[in-house]
Amino acid sequence: MLTVKQVAEALSAAPSTVRTWLGEGLFPGARLEESPAGAYWLIPDTALKDFDKPKVGRPRKPLSELKSKPRRKD
Secondary structure (H helix, E strand, C coil), X not given: CXXXXXXXXXXXXXXXXXXXXXXXXCCCCCEEECCCCCCEEEECHHHHCCCCXXXXXXXXXXXXXXXXXXXXXX
16 A cells, blocks of 8 residues: 555656545545544555556547637627
8 A cells, every 4th residue: 555645756746636636536446544643545556557647637629619619700
């Protein structure tokens, strides 16, 4: 089991980004553990084996949606 910091280092990502991915459920088998000091994530090392980083940014609009908009007149 790995911590958020270890996963961030292994994937060359920020710990906050790894926490976002955890919230989105991108690491199967990851679990949130409680301790007197606070909650922390444990991620199985097998979850990193086939992990592909999600693409950054907003997805492109379909071409059909772009063609249906009227053009702006200047």
